[in-house]
Amino acid sequence: GDTRQYAGSAYPGKEAGKSDEARCGAPDKPLFEGLLDADTVWSCTTCRACVEECPMMIEHVDAIVDMRRHLTLAKGETAGKGAETLNNLIATDNPNGLSPQNRAIWAVDLKLDTMANVGSTDVLLWAGDGAFDLAYQRTLRALVALLRHANVSFAILGNEELDSGDLARRLGDEATFQRLAKANVKTLNKYTFQTIVTPDPHAFHVLKNEYADFGGHYSVMHHTEFLAQCVERESLTLNTAKAQSVTYHDPCYLGRYNGGYDAPRFLLERMGMTINEMERSGFRSRCCGGGGGAPITDIQGEQRIADMRMDDARETGASIVAVACPQCAVMLEGVVMPRPAVQDVAVMLLERVIDTGQSAGGRNG
Ligand code: SF4
Incomplete structure (x- = not known):
C-alpha cells in the first residue's frame, strides 16, 4: 500500500513543495534524509x-x-549554538563557558555555609546555573533571606556544584549528561543533608528523577514547595497589605513533569x-520557549514563544507575571514593554515577610 499518506509533514509550517517528498516526507528513506x-x-x-x-x-x-x-x-550535528554550548559544558561545567570559580559569586557578601565547611546540614541549597546571571541572582538572594527568616539551617555547594546536566541530556549529549550527573552525585554523597531545595525546576527534575540511575537518591524540593511548608508551619509570617493583580506562569519541569501546581499558587494566595x-x-x-535547549538551537518560527506567552499574560490584565524558574524569567523578561512585570515567587514573598527578629540570629545569620 501507499505509506506516504501516513508520513506527515517533514517540516510543519514550511510551505509544501511540489514533490511528494516535500509535501509529506519520504517514509522509505533514512530518518533525516527526507522523512x-x-x-x-x-x-x-x-x-x-x-x-x-x-x-x-x-x-x-x-x-x-x-x-x-x-x-x-x-x-555531531547539534543545531544552532548547540555544539558551542556542549563544548562549554565539557570545558567549564556550565553552558555559557563562564569561569567555574565564579559559581558562588552571587553570594559573595552573604557569608553562607558551604557543605565543604559544615559537612552536614538540614537543607542543601542547589543554586543552579542561574547563579551566573546577575538578574536571576535576585531570586537566589531572596531565597537565602527567606531561609534565614524561617531559621532554616542550610548550606550551598559553592564551586563544587556543577551544571545539573539537564541541558546536555535534552540536547542529546548523553555522555556529557552522565559525566555531570556522576560528578554531582559523587559530591552530594560526601555530605549529609535532609533535603535539596532549588529554585531551578530543571535541576529539580534531574536531581529528583534522573540521578537515581547513578546512585543519587535524594529528597528534592522546589523552592516554592519548601517555602509553602514554611508558611504553613508559620516559620514565615506574611503581611497581606500590598495585594496586586497577578497571573502565574507554570514552569513545564515543575508542573507537567512533576505535578507541582499548588505550592506557588498557595504562596500567592497567602500573600x-x-x-x-x-x-x-x-x-x-x-x-x-526556554526548555529543552530551544533558545540555543534557536529554530525560527512565525512568532517567538515567549511573545505568545506574554500575550496570554496580557489578556488577564495582571500587572505581574509570577514565575518560578530561571529560564521562564529570562524568556519572559526578554519580551518588550509594555508588559506585566516578571517576578519570581520568592522575590514577591520576601517583600511580604514580616521580620520576626529571628533572622538576625539565625543559624545562618
Ligand atoms: S514537547 Fe512541547 S514543543 Fe515538543 S513536540 Fe511536544 S508540545 Fe511540541
Whole structure:
C-alpha cells in the first residue's frame, strides 16, 4: 500500500513543495534524509504539552530526545549554538563557558555555609546555573533571606556544584549528561543533608528523577514547595497589605513533569493575591520557549514563544507575571514593554515577610 499518506509533514509550517517528498516526507528513506527535517526535532522545547493532550499517552518527548542523540552523538550535528554550548559544558561545567570559580559569586557578601565547611546540614541549597546571571541572582538572594527568616539551617555547594546536566541530556549529549550527573552525585554523597531545595525546576527534575540511575537518591524540593511548608508551619509570617493583580506562569519541569501546581499558587494566595489564571495554565500551560535547549538551537518560527506567552499574560490584565524558574524569567523578561512585570515567587514573598527578629540570629545569620 501507499505509506506516504501516513508520513506527515517533514517540516510543519514550511510551505509544501511540489514533490511528494516535500509535501509529506519520504517514509522509505533514512530518518533525516527526507522523512523528517532536523529542525523539527530541534525546535521542540520538551514542554510535554503534546504528551498531556495525547489520549494514548504516547511519550513523544522521549522519541524526540532519542533522535537528538543520533544527531548529536552519531553525526555531531547539534543545531544552532548547540555544539558551542556542549563544548562549554565539557570545558567549564556550565553552558555559557563562564569561569567555574565564579559559581558562588552571587553570594559573595552573604557569608553562607558551604557543605565543604559544615559537612552536614538540614537543607542543601542547589543554586543552579542561574547563579551566573546577575538578574536571576535576585531570586537566589531572596531565597537565602527567606531561609534565614524561617531559621532554616542550610548550606550551598559553592564551586563544587556543577551544571545539573539537564541541558546536555535534552540536547542529546548523553555522555556529557552522565559525566555531570556522576560528578554531582559523587559530591552530594560526601555530605549529609535532609533535603535539596532549588529554585531551578530543571535541576529539580534531574536531581529528583534522573540521578537515581547513578546512585543519587535524594529528597528534592522546589523552592516554592519548601517555602509553602514554611508558611504553613508559620516559620514565615506574611503581611497581606500590598495585594496586586497577578497571573502565574507554570514552569513545564515543575508542573507537567512533576505535578507541582499548588505550592506557588498557595504562596500567592497567602500573600493576599487574587490569581487571574491564563487560559492555558496548570497542566495545559504554554511553555515560555526556554526548555529543552530551544533558545540555543534557536529554530525560527512565525512568532517567538515567549511573545505568545506574554500575550496570554496580557489578556488577564495582571500587572505581574509570577514565575518560578530561571529560564521562564529570562524568556519572559526578554519580551518588550509594555508588559506585566516578571517576578519570581520568592522575590514577591520576601517583600511580604514580616521580620520576626529571628533572622538576625539565625543559624545562618
Ligand atoms: S514543543 Fe512541547 S508540545 Fe511540541 S513536540 Fe515538543 S514537547 Fe511536544
